[in-house]
Structure formats: structure tokens, C-alpha cells
Amino acid sequence: MNIDKLISEMTLEEKASLLSGLDFWHTKPIDRLSIDKIMVSDGPHGLRKEKEGERGSIEATCFPTASSLACSFDRSLLEELGKALGSECIAENVSVILGPGANIKRTPLCGRNFEYFSEDPYLSGEMAASHIKGVQSMGVGTSLKHFACNNQEYRRMSVSAQIDERTLREIYLASFEIAVKKAKPQTLMCSYNKINGEYSSQNKKLLTDILRDEWGFNGLVMSDWGAVDDRVKGVAAGLDLEMPASGGKNDNIVIEAVKSGKLDEKYVDICARRVLELVDKHCDAKAPVSWDKEKDHELAGKIESECMVLLKNDGVLPLKTDESIAFIGEFAENPRYQGGGSSHINSYKVTSAVDAVKDICEVSFARGYVTDKDETDKALLAQAVEAASKCDKAVLFVGLPESFESEGFDRKHLRMPDCQLELIDEVCKVNKNVVIVLHNGAPIEMPFADKVSAILEGYLGGEAVGKAQVDVLFGKVNPSGKLAETFPRKLSDNPSYLNYPGEGDIVKYNEGIFVGYRYYDKKEIEPLFPFGFGLSYTTFEYSDIEVSHDELDEDQILTVRVSVKNTGSVAGKEVVELYVRDTESSVIRPDKELKGFEKTYLLPGETKQVVFKLDKRAFAYFDTSIMDWHIEYGKFEILVGSSSRDIKLSKSVYVAPKEEIPHRYTLNSLCCDVFANPLGKKLLYKALGLGKKGSKEEQAVEDFKILALGEMPLHSLVSFIPNDKISRATLSELVDILNAEA
Ligand code: BGC
Secondary structure: OOHHHHHHHOOOOHHHOOOOOOOOOOOEEEEHEEEEOOOEEOOOOOOEOEOOOOOEEEOOOOOOOOOOOHHHOOHHHHHHHOOOOHHHHOOOOOOOOEEEEOOEEEEEEOHHHEEHHHHHHHHHHHHHHHHHHHHHOOOOOOEEEEEOOOOOOOOOOOOEEEOOOHHHHHHHHHHHHHHHHHHHHEEEEEEEOOOOOEEEHHHHHHHHHHHHOOOOOOOOOEEOOOOOOHHHHHHHHEEEEEEOOOOHHHHHHHHHHHHHHOOHHHHHHHHHHHHHHHHHHOOOOOOOOOHHHHHHHHHHHHHHHOOEEEEEOOOOOOOOOOOOOOEEEEEHHHOOOOOOOOOOEEEOOOOOHHHOOOOOOOOOOEOOOOOOOOOOOHHHHHHHHHHHHHHOOOEEEEEOOOOOOEEOEEOOOOOOOOHHHHHHHHHHHHHEEEEEEEEOOOOOOOOOOOOOOEEEEEOOOOHHHHHHHHOOOOOOOOOOOOOOEEEEOOOHHHOOOOOOOOOOOOEEOOOOOOOOOOHHHHOOOOOOOOOOEEEEEOOOOEEEEEOOEEEHHHHHEEEEEEEEOOOOOOOOOEEEEEEEEOOOOOOOOOOOOOEEEEEEEEOOEEEEEEEEEOOOOHHEEOOOOOOEEOOOEEEEEEEEEEEOOOOEEEEEEEEEOOOOOOOOOOOEEEHHHHHHHHHHHHHHHHHOOOOOOHHOOOOOOOOHHHHHHOEEEEEHHHHOOOOOOOOOOHHHHHHHHHHHOO
């Protein structure tokens, strides 16, 4: 496609027509110029392609949702998933699959958290990047969504997320930034909400200044479905494609705006060009791929088995095939394995735990409860208790029913249905080996945590979830997932609690950068299960931490090496987590932040070295005075461990910035800030007659004086210090000297 030529030949009407969809899922073709349409479809963890001329979507593989995938901490697994998604898209002639979602989990109540990876921007960004790389390696495009700050479903189409700049950059945008820079998604989808009062769909700072000018994104931005407010403003802000179709209404508004001089035609050209560039990538027929539904079903099960998180095990797991076992709960037969809303897949087939266990051994089954209403069914409960009383081990398949969480609304609490809690209580009374297997898109409170013997968290595990559960329960697969978010003991422990869901259309992110474990750590709140936590059927020993430098400059790479040994008797995978702590800082910083992770497979007795590379961003914070990332000189601790609350090894390094941020002095500067500058200290001490004193007592008085003076602005010295060296003129001179020095 010769895009320059095409644009020069197109009428304004034709160019404007490209800026909105043909229908729900296609871009507009222009037959006169042989410009094709292309198809986009949801996303993210399976293909939801609508059937042509019929209601419903085609059959596809439902893979585990992002909440589960992130627990793998496994980049290559996400790439493998992406490749499978890409193949399904090619087989179905879909050019762009809408996902992944990289929004940060600010509150566990957000109904759509199952579609998002983590509370941590580094983990979320890395997982999203791997997902994108996998899909795009097949020649299929992705749409990283929902850019940005769509952190609640409540009033998602009108709410304004009020966020300070540093928090925006370090937490909410960083997740997208990593994915954009590392994986270059072909498209991004803007969010419904406003950020600091401006809709994302017409937010120039977001869509152009940051995304394109700072991060170098050169793909297309489409709107979330129906997210457009002021289309003309959106075109100028960098929203290339409105989805779905606007029935021609907004195209006409754009044409009128150009004709009346309200909108420069160059913006229409820019957006049209990006649509054409995307179409160009996809208009040639791709080599056909075979989509083996059985193979993808198996892959979905394999992936989930790598994601499940063993939260508790007093030795009851793994199960043995010669034990007498009861599977209890409707989810054992009819699992909840995906979320509700636009990502809902018409699954090729579903394997439940009851199906999967048949290949291994016999277990008894009791339904225990129903999911369509939260009421105890006395007969089902009695059967379940009876089954539990007759077996060695009772495995309860429980969690949140569809009606509890979905796209489009938030939860009000973190409780599981009462009827399921009652079932757990009753079963615990008759059996002391109770295993809980969870199905949920986001954290729940667990009043039963101390009573049961084991807890296996599977989130929403995709269509082959039952196979994965059985493989992990019986030890065919050794669990290796770690939590990608904190499980609080109670909802009110969550940092957003006081400010969620906001007032009317304003939600203030007052907790700032203290999202997830950054908050629990700093406040020393004991979570139910911490970020990064997960058990294994084996044990690991960490040793020999080495760093490549004790001191380095911000443009050098720090290499960190750690040895990990499998000290148990079965093979297993360990996620090794690396956090960085800034020990001296003039800005408020979290206790520690995740800056690296690696998953490693170890045979019993085997030792491997795990290597991390840390660049400037691992140490920097976003400094709003220079609107850039900055490192303050000082000591940083490199912490390596198996969870955010289980640091095994540490090492200190000193990191120096290329340039210090010059401090600008004025007559309003506090004396303590002048004292912090060696020249300022020398000059001001002299003018004020401060300095070393002879006796201890005199020195104590002097120190007290320095402290008190430190809190005074320079200009106030004129009134407080009767001294001919202190006048407004001499102080102005001092200010000039210090500013000139900087
Ligand atoms: C969702 C998007 C989705 C789109 C198309 C919207 O409501 O927010 O995530 O891709 O619908 O189904």
C-alpha cells in the first residue's frame, strides 16, 4: 500500500470515514481505492468472534484469565499462550485481538480484575509484554487496554480518576509503558473513564504527549466501545479510530469541524494514516494455520497448572490415588473458569475436576451447594457432610459464582456465598483433612483459612481447569504459582478503602503510590497472603548473592546473581523475586518494589544460578520538578526472596545519578535547605555567626539554634537576626550565588 499516495488521493469525506468503525468489529473499507476492511475481536484470554448473521460467538479455546496467568510469573508461558491465541485469530481471519488488559488492581472489588494481571506495574507490564509478543509473533495484532486508569467498573463511563502525577507515572502508566516499549503492540484501546477531569478518549496528554512523544508508540489508538465523547477533540488528541460505528454521525462532525476551521485537516490525515498502516499490516492473506482445538485445550490446562497457587498445605497434599477421597461442591462438576462480559468465550469444551479425576482414580462426589442462589440446600449439604465423613480427604471446590463478579459492576464485599461458607464449616466438623480449591477472579476473605488443611487458589482457570486442578492436587504437576496481588485479611485493610468508589463522578486516588503490597509493607499490616507468595511440594534454598558493582552510575547495568537449590525430593519450579529498597531518600518511597523475577526449574538436589539485570528504572522515582525519572544518590538494597514477605538474601549498592536536580533558591527558601548545600552552609553560617563551639553545653545550645533557624525562610532572618550582615540585599546576593553555582 502506498499510504502517502492514497492519502493524497482521498477526499476529506473518505479520510474522515476511516476514523470510525464500519460496524461493531470492522474498520471501514474504501472500494474506490481498493482499501480493505479488517476485523478486530475480543480478547484477551480467548477469541470471542461474533458469528456472522447470528447471535453468539464462534467456538474457541478459553485460556485462564489474566488474574491467573500473572501468578505464573512466567514470560515464556505468556508468549506460548499468545502464539496459540494468534493461531486461532489467523484461522478465523481476525486481524487484531482486543487485549491484554494492563490496568492495575487498585481495589480487589473491581469487577473486572480477573481480566487484569496485578497490583504491581512491573509484573503487569512484563506479563502484558509477553502476551503481546506471543500474539504478534504470529502476525496478529493486539490492543493493549484500557489506557488508562480504568480501575473500577462502578461508573466506569463517567468517573474521573483524580491522580497525582507521580502516582500516575509510577503505578498506573508504568504497567502500560513497559508493555508499549518492550512489545510494541499494534494498537492500544483507550479507557472509558476520565483522568483528572479529561476523558481518555480525548486526552492529548495521555494519547499523544506521553504515549507517542515520550514512549515512542507509533501504532493506532482505538476507543473502547462507546467511549467517545467529543470526537473532534479526540482526533486532535490522538484517538485514531472510534469503535464501534457511529452511524456516520461523528464522521460528519469531523468533516464539518475541518470545513469550519475548528480542526486542522492534518489531524484527520494523521489518524487516517494510522488506520491505513494497520490495515496494510493485515490486508494480505496470511499463510493458513491449523487450529487444533484439542491441542489448545490441552495447552489451556497446562498453562493453568503452572499458574495455580498453593496457599496452604499442612502435608495433606499431594493426594494419593489409593486414599479415599471425596470431591465436594458444584464447581467440581461445573467449574467457574472464566469471567462475565466482553471476554466471555464460547468454549470449545470444558474439563471439570470430576471429569479429569476419572483417568486417575475413583473419588466420590457430592454437589454440596448450588451456585444460582446463595441459600443452603439442606439435602445437598447433608449428602456432602456424609461423603466427607466417609473419606480420608475431602476436597471442596468453592469460590465466587458468576453473579458475584463481572465486567460492568464491582463487588460490594469480599465474602464468598454464605451457603459455601456453611458447607466448609460443616465438612470441617467431620473431616480433619479438608482441601479448599478456589474459583474466583479476585481476592476473597477466608474465614476458614485456619480450619482447613490446604488451600489451592486457581482464580478463573480456563476451559481445562479441572485437568489442571487434578494434576496439581495429585502431584503430577508441582504447584509453582505465586500471588500477583495481596490477599487482605479484610476489605478495610485495602489502601483504596477510604476513597473507593469516590463521590459521584470523582474518585480520588489519595493512597498515591501505596497500592497493593507497597501499602501493606509500609503500614506493617499483616495480609492474609502476601504479594508474591506461593508454596510448592518441594523446598528451595537461596545462597550466594553477588552483585556486579558496589557502586554504579545510572547508565550502568547492575547484574545480580543468586543460587537456588531444590532441597526437597521432587522436581519443582521456583519464582525468584527481586525487590529494590531505597534506604535514603528525600521523597517518600515504598519500603520495596518488585524490579525483577525469574522462574527456574530444578530437579531434586539441583542448583542453578538465577541472573537479573537492573537498569536505571529499577532505582528511579518520577520527579515532578523535572517531569522525568530520577535517581537520588545513595544506598539501595537489593532484596531477593520467595515472596514480598520472605526475603532470603540482600546486598547493598550505591547508585549515582548522572546529574543532581539543581535546587532553585529564593528568599522563601528555608535555611535548612540552604544548610544542605555545602556552599550555602558555609556562607550562611558565617553571616549568622554559627559554628563549632568549645564546650559540650555551648555546642548543644548552638545545635538547638541551628535546628530552630533551619525552619525559617531566608527573608524572615531580616526581622529575627539583628546583624548588619543580614539584609534583604545580602540574602538576595546569597540566593544568586547559590543559583549560579547550580
Ligand atoms: C470493553 C472492552 C471490549 C469492548 C468490545 C467494551 O465494553 O470494555 O474491553 O474489548 O467492549 O467488546
